[in-house]
Amino acid sequence: MIEAKEIEKYYGSKESRFKVLKGVSLKIEDGDFAVILGASGSGKSTFLNVLSGLEYADKGTVSYDGMDITKISDDKLTEFRRENIAFIFQQYYLLPNMNVDKNVKMGADLAGNKDYKSIIAAVGLGEKLNKYPSELSGGEQQRVSVARALAKKPKVLFLDEPTGALDEQTGRQVLDYICRLKKEHGFTIIMVTHNQNIAEMANTVIKMNSGKISEVYINNIQKNVYEIGW
Amino acid sequence: MVVGIKDAAKLFVISIMVCCAVLVCTMFLNFNMDIAAIKDEITSETVMIFYNAQVSVAKVVSAVSGGCLLITSIIMLIFYIKHYVDIHKKELGILKALGYSNLKIAKNFWIFGISVFIGAVIGFCMAFIIMPLFYEIQNEDKILPEISINFHMELFGYFVIVPTFVFALLSIMFAYFRLKEPVLFLLKDNLQVAAKSGKHKKDKESKEKDCLFTDDLKSSTLKSRKTLTFFIIFASFCFSSMTQMSFSMTDLSSEMFAVMIILIGLVLAFTTLFLAITTVVNSNTKTIAMMRVFGYSQKECCHAILGGYRFISYIGFVIGTIYQYVLLRIAVDIIFKDISNVPEYKFDVPAMFISLISFIVIYEIIMYCYSERIKKISIKEVMLEY
Numbered sequence: 001m002i003e004a005k006e007i008e009k010y011y012g013s014k015e016s017r018f019k020v021l022k023g024v025s026l027k028i029e030d031g032d033f034a035v036i037l038g039a040s041g042s043g044k045s046t047f048l049n050v051l052s053g054l055e056y057a058d059k060g061t062v063s064y065d066g067m068d069i070t071k072i073s074d075d076k077l078t079e080f081r082r083e084n085i086a087f088i089f090q091q092y093y094l095l096p097n098m099n100v101d102k103n104v105k106m107g108a109d110l111a112g113n114k115d116y117k118s119i120i121a122a123v124g125l126g127e128k129l130n131k132y133p134s135e136l137s138g139g140e141q142q143r144v145s146v147a148r149a150l151a152k153k154p155k156v157l158f159l160d161e162p163t164g165a166l167d168e169q170t171g172r173q174v175l176d177y178i179c180r181l182k183k184e185h186g187f188t189i190i191m192v193t194h195n196q197n198i199a200e201m202a203n204t205v206i207k208m209n210s211g212k213i214s215e216v217y218i219n220n221i222q223k224n225v226y227e228i229g230w
Numbered sequence: 231m232v233v234g235i236k237d238a239a240k241l242f243v244i245s246i247m248v249c250c251a252v253l254v255c256t257m258f259l260n261f262n263m264d265i266a267a268i269k270d271e272i273t274s275e276t277v278m279i280f281y282n283a284q285v286s287v288a289k290v291v292s293a294v295s296g297g298c299l300l301i302t303s304i305i306m307l308i309f310y311i312k313h314y315v316d317i318h319k320k321e322l323g324i325l326k327a328l329g330y331s332n333l334k335i336a337k338n339f340w341i342f343g344i345s346v347f348i349g350a351v352i353g354f355c356m357a358f359i360i361m362p363l364f365y366e367i368q369n370e371d372k373i374l375p376e377i378s379i380n381f382h383m384e385l386f387g388y389f390v391i392v393p394t395f396v397f398a399l400l401s402i403m404f405a406y407f408r409l410k411e412p413v414l415f416l417l418k419d420n421l422q423v424a425a426k427s428g429k430h431k432k433d434k435e436s437k438e439k440d441c442l443f444t445d446d447l448k449s450s451t452l453k454s455r456k457t458l459t460f461f462i463i464f465a466s467f468c469f470s471s472m473t474q475m476s477f478s479m480t481d482l483s484s485e486m487f488a489v490m491i492i493l494i495g496l497v498l499a500f501t502t503l504f505l506a507i508t509t510v511v512n513s514n515t516k517t518i519a520m521m522r523v524f525g526y527s528q529k530e531c532c533h534a535i536l537g538g539y540r541f542i543s544y545i546g547f548v549i550g551t552i553y554q555y556v557l558l559r560i561a562v563d564i565i566f567k568d569i570s571n572v573p574e575y576k577f578d579v580p581a582m583f584i585s586l587i588s589f590i591v592i593y594e595i596i597m598y599c600y601s602e603r604i605k606k607i608s609i610k611e612v613m614l615e616y
Contacts, residue, residue, distance in 0.1 A: 054523060054609055056473065074605070075527065084527025093520050097454055109443040110525055213581075225241050 001065060002051065002156065002188070004030040004201040008059035009046055020046045022211040028204065030155075033182065034223070037201045038208035044192045045160055047208065051190065052085055052158045053077045060140075064156075071103050082110050087153035090161035092145045096134040103130040108148045108151035112113070116151035123147045123177050139170030146174060150181050157182075159191040163198070175201065175225040233314070233338045238345050241310055243501040244303050244397075245349030250494045251299035252353030252389045258288035259358065260385060264365075264377050271375045280373050290561070295494070302464060303497075306505065307397060308341060308404050309457045313509060315408045322409060323416030336406035343398025350390040367486050388486075444534040446528070451514065452538040461506035462539050463546035469499035469589055470550025471557075475538055477581035478558055507600055510535060519609045532601040540593075547589055551582055 007037065009021040020043045028034050037046040038164045047054040051062055069080055094103050096159065108116035120126055123143040130162045135139050142162065149157060159178070163171030179201070182189055191202070199205045200223045207215040262285055315322060325335055361379050368379060409416075425472050452459060472495020479488040511518075514535045521531050555577050560574040 049610065077529055078338060078525055080525075082527075085525070087523055093523075094514075095517055095520065097450055098446070102443060102450075105443045105446070106521070122336060148524075177493070 002023050003052060004062050006060040007050055007057045009050060010058050024213055026206060031186050032204055033186055033202045034206060035202035036206045036208060037193045037199050039194060041161050043211040044208045044210040048160055048192045056164040080085050084155045086149035086152045088145050088159045088162045089174055090164040092141045094141055094144055096133055099132050100125055101132050103144050104147045107148040113153060119147045120152050123220045137209060139166055142174050144165060144180050147176055154187055156188040158198040161193055165184050166228055172225045179225060199227060234343050234429045238421055241342055243343035243505045244306050244498055246347045246501045247299050247303045248349030249353035249499060251296045252350045253357045255292045255296040256354050256357035257361060258292045258390055260382060261368060263313055263382050264380055268377060269505040276444045277373055283494045309402060311401060311404050312408060314609040319416040323413050326416060332406050334421050334551050335409055336402050339401040339405035342401040343394050346397040348393040350393050354390050354547040399405060444530055447534040448538040451535055456507045458510055461502050462542050465499045465503035465551040466543040466546030468495050470547040471554040472586055474551060474581050475554040477578050511600055511603060515607055518604055518607055522609055528605045531604055536597055536600060543593060
């Protein structure tokens with residue numbers, strides 16, 4: 001279980017210092033599909049970064065099965081991410097000088113996953129192993145990023161606006177891949193989005209506004225990606 | 231202003247190299263010109279042999295060190311401008327898109343000539359400061375008649391004015407050449423990568439091996455920037471050749487020569503290594519940040535980004551060792567062959583070991599400093615820059 005308690009986060013210094021997260025608390029069960037929903041500037045991406053250990057909180061704790069990651073050193077935190085976490089970002093962040101195979105291998109090697117090519121095939125890029133990111137469309141690049149994250153066999157998958165840069169059809173395809181692979185592997189998903197429709201796919205929906213959680217609710221019926229609006 | 235003084239200041243490595251080149255060349259050629267004035271006063275054949283040897287040494291030293299440093303400076307300048315255009319290609323692309331001509335943008339690059347001017351002036355002045363001592367050592371046995379130091383305006387022209395203009399012109403020309411790319415290539419990074427990757431795709435496909443990602447990245451980092459590989463070889467070459475040569479110089483020539491050579495060698499080695507490794511780390515910050523996000527340790531990041539250069543630097547060391555031996559062998563066997571009392575020259579094994587151990591220790595300390603720098607790369611800042 002992931003538990004955040006009274007998280008506070010500031011940006012800037014002195015006069016320009018401002019509070020981005022204002023005492024956020026949350027619990028996410030293992031295997032959950034949680035969506036953090038909020039407008040631009042609501043603090044949802046910062047919260048995701050703190051939850052995933054990409055950034056330290058200024059106050060409060062984030063614990064994974066009782067282990068507080070806000071108190072461990074940067075090296076330990078890197079080790080923690082290595083063993084537990086994977087990311088999918090809106091901008092993909094692929095390595096431009098590496099082909100599809102090597103970009104996915106980046107994640108696979110960390111988990112000792114020799115069978116990572118099956119994941120590339122599962123996201124529909126089996127024929128494009130030797131292509132470079134610049135030779136792929138946005139949707140294909142995002143699928144590489146999905147394969148890279150999943151090849152790592154994470155316990156928790158963090159997604160920051162994964163469909164933000166994609167058109168509707170490609171966006172639906174990418175989410176479909178992720179959901180299918182989640183069913184198969186059973187990892188926890190925590191996704192940040194501003195798209196209210198995507199929230200209908202999630203089990204838990206966390207609404208954020210001005211650095212605070214304004215609402216948390218459970219979807220009794222989770223829609224699949226082709227049932228939601230866009 | 232496309233290029234500012236601050237950008238030119240970053241070229242201090244070239245300033246240092248030019249300074250060393252001008253210092254050595256000015257000192258030796260000024261000496262040559264001054265002793266030419268007393269040639270008529272030489273009547274003895276032995277003294278004439280000594281005179282000719284002095285002239286030959288000055289010419290060889292000026293040509294070898296000056297030429298070597300000049301070529302390296304030109305390569306560094308071209309490398310820096312290429313790097314500068316790569317980093318600022320979006321701004322330059324916008325200027326082109328707005329209608330600025332390539333030449334108009336390229337003209338701003340003249341400012342890099344200032345780095346050369348500063349280095350040349352400092353080197354020229356330093357040469358005249360050291361010159362009294364240098365003249366005294368060159369003629370310490372008083373074999374030649376009294377040599378007075380004269381200022382030769384033509385040397386100032388050759389070593390300060392001409393290099394400044396040539397380097398400024400070279401900067402403009404190279405920038406002009408680099409800016410010839412289509413606007414879209416400058417505005418969009420991906421297009422350039424696509425063009426480059428397409429060229430080598432077949433090779434890569436055929437050479438696909440089942441090795442670790444970090445090893446793939448190590449070899450890709452090495453292959454992607456061949457100029458940096460050259461600089462790292464050059465840095466270790468300078469360290470190796472100049473330190474070992476300075477040990478031998480103590481016996482063959484004088485302590486002053488030894489100190490001068492070791493200083494120039496160390497300055498060249500460190501400045502070049504600094505430029506090369508800093509560029510390697512800076513151009514890989516995004517990759518490092520992404521590796522850290524996924525959980526690669528600092529050690530793994532350093533292995534992938536910097537590890538490939540270790541072997542390369544040892545190659546540079548070996549080349550430097552061979553080079554200094556061959557150079558001194560030639561000097562002793564050919565240039566000093568007619569001169570009596572020249573000590574016998576043998577390969578200095580202890581000097582080689584001292585130099586090698588120092589090299590390993592210093593190289594590892596530098597790599598440690600850079601690994602600490604890699605540790606400090608802010609994941610968030612890098613991601614925001616993407």
